[in-house]
Amino acid sequence: MTARPLLVFDFDGVIVDGMAEYWWSASMAAQRLHGDPDGLDPHEVPEGFRCLRPWVHHGWEMVLLAAEMPRLDLERWTTDYSAEQAGALQRRGWSATRLQEALDQTRQQAVGTDRDAWLGLHQPFPGLVDRLQALPGEGVDWAVLTTKTAAFTAELLESLGLQPWRLDGREAGPKPEVLLRLQRERVLAGFVEDRRATLETVRDTEGLQGLPCWLASWGYLKPSDREGLPPGIRLIDPDQLAAPLAHWP
Template sequence: MSERPLLVFDFDGVIVDGMAEYWWSSWHASCSLGADGSGLTSDVVPDAFRALRPWVHHGWEMVLLAAELPGLDLQHWINDYAGQQRRAMDLRGWQPDQLQSVLDHTRQEAVRSDRSAWLALHRPFPGLVERLQSLDGEGVDWAVLTTKSEAFTAELLESLTLKPWRLDGREAGAKPEVLRRLQSQRRVHSFIEDRRATLETVCTTPGLESLQCWLVRWGYLKPSDLIGLPPRIQLIDLIAFAKPLAHWQ
């Protein structure tokens, strides 16, 4: 077993900011379903869409948001996201599987027609690429654990000239279980994620008691995500992340 510490990173919202891609694909998907996209363009992410991204758990939800945006009351959605979502779906007569299928097709067509432009919609957060590339010099390995497909994530990482020690996509299973398997192979030092609920689940998973969890300030966070964090979940910002691992705090 290697003695080098291993850092495990989520991908979206930690290494890469996919907001431009989320909006581009969601807007095109909603328009293909007959939604009124007037006043909006695919290349400018609306503030309301950006603000509601932390509430999104599944891709299809973004298609609904894109369709609703022209008349959306942001505060109502923030106060009752699930309720507003149900009402909007019922009024439109849409189903989650239907929206997910259209979104997947939109993305597939974008990749087929102009792959390089599609990849360019995924932008690394400032300094992330250079920092990850520098970890080897500190004697630290790093891995990626994401809910994106492994093949697509691998292509994005390659486009950024990033080579993790290991990559696990959604096909590998739930994040806590993947982390448990990794713990049996390596000394996993930390898990770095932008979804508080995921970190809370990891913290309560047997076998992961020694794993340090970090919630990144630069990710897709709700204001409430920063309040009353459990002791094992610590916040980290880009300034602290740029420091050697021994100095993270």
């Protein structure tokens, strides 16, 4: 096991702001399933979709949101996201698998047809590329752990000129399991993620209770996510991220 510490980063909402791509791909995938978001421009993200993004855990959920957007009651969805999601799936007769396949096919076609245009829908958060490129010079390697497929993530990382020590995508399994595997190979310096529930699950996992976790303040956060963080999970802002790792909160 190498002595160099490994810092693990989520991708969407931490390294890259993919909101434009989320909406474009989700709305196009909804059209594949004849769930056309009537009258909504695939190049203009609806405010309701933007507001609900922090509740999304898997890509397929965005396709359902896109299809529901013209009729969606934002207050009801933010109050009980799971119930509204289940009701919409049942009403449409859709499954998570079918929605995910439609999303993956949409992205594959977009990459194959006009790779540069699809990549252009993603923008790195300010300062993130420089910060990641500087980490090895501080004696810290970094890795990416994401629920996006490894292939799509690799395309995006390459377009940004970023080369992580390791990339684990959706195929690698749940994030806590991947972190446990990484921990057997490397000394983990911590995990940066923008989904509070994921960080809480990580910290509750046997063997990961001592892993330092940071919640990215610039990511897709619910209004309540910043409040009352449990021990071991700290909010980090861009200025703090830019500081040496030893000075992080």
